[in-house]
Amino acid sequence: MANLLHRPQATHGKVQEITPESAGWRYVGFDVHKLHAGEVASGETGDQEVMLVMVEGKAQFDAAGQTWGELGDRMNVFEKIPPHCLYIPNGESWKAVATTDCTIAVCKAPGLSGHKARHIGPADISLDERGEGANKRFVNVIAMDEQDFCDSLLVTEVFTPAGNWSSYPSHRHDEDNYPDITFLEETYYHRLNPSNGFGVQRVYTDDASLDETMAVHDGDVVCVPRGYHPCGTPYGIEMYYLNVMAGPLRKWRFIAAPEMEDLLV
Numbered sequence: 001m002a003n004l005l006h007r008p009q010a011t012h013g014k015v016q017e018i019t020p021e022s023a024g025w026r027y028v029g030f031d032v033h034k035l036h037a038g039e040v041a042s043g044e045t046g047d048q049e050v051m052l053v054m055v056e057g058k059a060q061f062d063a064a065g066q067t068w069g070e071l072g073d074r075m076n077v078f079e080k081i082p083p084h085c086l087y088i089p090n091g092e093s094w095k096a097v098a099t100t101d102c103t104i105a106v107c108k109a110p111g112l113s114g115h116k117a118r119h120i121g122p123a124d125i126s127l128d129e130r131g132e133g134a135n136k137r138f139v140n141v142i143a144m145d146e147q148d149f150c151d152s153l154l155v156t157e158v159f160t161p162a163g164n165w166s167s168y169p170s171h172r173h174d175e176d177n178y179p180d181i182t183f184l185e186e187t188y189y190h191r192l193n194p195s196n197g198f199g200v201q202r203v204y205t206d207d208a209s210l211d212e213t214m215a216v217h218d219g220d221v222v223c224v225p226r227g228y229h230p231c232g233t234p235y236g237i238e239m240y241y242l243n244v245m246a247g248p249l250r251k252w253r254f255i256a257a258p259e260m261e262d263l264l265v
Helices: 260-265
Strands: 013-019 029-035 040-044 048-058 061-062 066-071 085-088 095-098 102-110 118-120 127-130 136-143 152-160 174-177 179-184 185-194 201-206 211-216 221-224 239-246
Touching: 013 221, 029 040, 040 102, 048 061, 048 095, 048 136, 048 152, 048 239, 085 136, 102 221, 102 239, 127 185, 127 221, 185 211, 201 221, 221 260
Parallel strands: none
Antiparallel strands: 013 029, 029 102, 040 095, 048 085, 048 102, 061 066, 061 095, 085 118, 127 136, 136 152, 152 239, 174 179, 185 221, 185 239, 201 211
């Protein structure tokens, strides 16, 4: 099994690059670009569809033969306002020119030429509260299975208050047995407030053939190939993560850990 925890490979430019080959799986790719004003990031989608998420800052975008203008309102991810995103199908190109310091996430999965390029903005996304007590968190749904504008990608943002658990109670989506459960690979892009804080994420299976508990820091990516994958943050430290999921079927169906079935909210 490839390493699950990926530290940023730089402080500037392309700071994260997760490919199916580096992750040891088939479906999900994920990059992060940190740019200064005037700098450029670009790409060819090839056989993948792409969701560009403006995590922070602003940039001018050209993609799929169209000019999309300047996108971005959220200058700090912990403002918690919904992001601007740009969906690009396979067989296209894209270019972003930073107009401020910015962080752009590039979410990738197999494309099937089933949808057109489109902008998903704050008017399309609401911040939903989920859970209760120490399991409370807030979710920006960008592209889950109820949004029919992607071929493979499932994308969400989650804000976890200081001292709380998230992706909890523990659950898994690692079997292709719809409608009970679906097989979905998943990445977690973590941000922390304050940025010198830490959180934890555990990835484990019932038989403990996979059982890793990791300290996560600001900018880390955790790959979840299978198993349960809860995360949590200490008192005084807020956690954000951007989730990307994909598999053979674009449906999110999961099973809770046996000891936690009665806790699922």
